[in-house]
Amino acid sequence: MSKAVIIDDEIQIRRLLRMVLEARGYEVSEAAEGTTGLQEIAFRRPDVVLLDLGLPGLGGLEVLKRLREWSEVPVLILSVRDQEAVKVEALESGADDYVTKPFGTAELLVRLTVIQRRRFTRQSPHVTAGPLTLDLLHHEATLHGEQLKLTPLEFALLKILTEHAGRIITQKQIIDHLWPTQTSDASEGLRVHISHLRRKLGPTGPRLINEPGIGYRLVDE
Amino acid sequence: MPLPIKPEARSKQETASAALVAQYSGACMIVLLLATICWGLLPLTGYLFSALVFLMAIVLAGTRWNRGPVILMAVMCALVWNFIYIPPRFTLHIARLEDAVMFVLFFVVALSMGHLIARLREREEALERHHQEREALLAEKHRANLLAESERLHRTLLDSVSHELKTPIAIIRTALDGLREGDPYATEIATATRRLQRIVDSFLEMTRVESEALTPRPDWCEVSDILQAATTPLEPELRDHPISLTGMEGMPLLRLDSRLLAQALGNVLHNSTVHAPPGSPIEVHAAIKQVQLGQGEVELTVHDHGPGLTPEAARQVFDKFYRAPDAPAGGTGLGLAIARGLVRALQGDITAGNHPEGGALFTVRLPVQIHQTPS
Structure with a gap:
């Protein structure tokens, strides 16, 4: 209980x-x-x-x-x-x-x-969210069984969002994760990559929901 | 190259030099006058008396005049005293040693007196100026403190009122979920609660917009995110109104406060759901106009298929508490006033009119930064 x-x-x-x-x-x-x-x-x-x-x-x-x-x-x-x-x-x-x-x-x-859901206790090198599966070993993402062509940065972004699937993750947390050494405002870069990712995930994939002023949430339903 | 002097500075300078001329001539006149008087009194008093009278005059002049005239007066007094009063008279020659020493002493005392007093006065003036500046600064600080204090009070009051009003609504809302699903009574309570919540939110939001506590925090965002944020809270109302979005495909990133714009847009959309008949679609269109590299204007239009606006309504629709004569019961007349407040906080404007094909047309225009790299 x-x-x-x-x-x-x-x-x-x-x-x-x-x-x-x-x-x-x-x-x-x-x-x-x-x-x-x-x-x-x-x-x-x-x-x-x-x-x-x-x-x-x-x-x-x-x-x-x-x-x-x-x-x-x-x-x-x-x-x-x-x-x-x-x-x-x-x-x-x-x-x-x-x-x-x-x-x-x-x-x-x-x-x-x-x-x-326990955080960061992964038993296998795969992370899934609905129809999306990330193979962390080979850095490959598949949606409905079809491989997605992602840049390394897009993969890293999708990984952190999928690991936290359903949970809000703040813009700063994502930026610190993707560009740990970045000191200037990286929100612009983040938006660009989010917009590319959304296009690649298409209408059938999980949705990347923006909560204004807070961050992003990956939702699969 | 000499700097051009401003007219008021020049006139000030002119007044100052005129005063100086008056002081110099005054010094000469006084010395002549005193010399005459002392000459008259000489048989009664002896020549030392006149030295004291001259010294007193220098001290008095020092309390009123600038340094230059006072020094001039000291020099003149010394010379006049020597010339007229120290024997042998009417020569600058001094016969006795005591008289020579006295003349030198008089000269030194008169000069340093004039100098000291003038310096004292300058100090006093500086102190006074300093004091005035300090007073002004303190008053300024006091005013700023008062303002900050009143703002803080306003904020605290608003926060606590907001908390007190929202908590019972939250309790009712959560408690309703525990009631039997589909209970018609529960549905009525739920509808009324939403309405109440809307009213409370409107009043609080209006207060916030009016208190100018809105500071936009611009960040890069996608227009589709703004629409998403605007429509999510309106889900129940939008069930009867299919929304069509156009113009957003491939639009570059824009830099603006998406939260404020989403709220404004949400209020406009809510207004349309109230006035347009159920089932009628609402069309939202977005367009950007690049004025120069990276700068431009975004235009968002909301077109509903309701009765549209009368000329009177089109003029007043953004006024606080204005309600159209045919508006259904239950509104506060604040939604569009808030929308306008929010849009203006973003340096933009919102207008209302009718679409050529019928129905109301609301247009929001905002200056924005447009992202450059092709996506």
């Missing part, structure tokens, strides 16, 4: 999330503020954490930064609209994804499932 910890100052949100998660078989514990939330995580060792960004006192971002000093547990951020800068900072401080209030339970559960 998966364990979840909810950290939110709104009692109704906590109660609702508890109902939703318990219906899906989660064992849920909750905290109304950051410090007790961190204690709860240390004590329960949950499989996933739902963290509100707008906590009173010790803010959500600070809770996340402290948590990341000793734990790699997947964290889903609960935020409101117009917090793009804070969301990006949270994602770059180690949050795995976010949902924006008001959110539907279906969306919430999808995000929770995706971020719980």
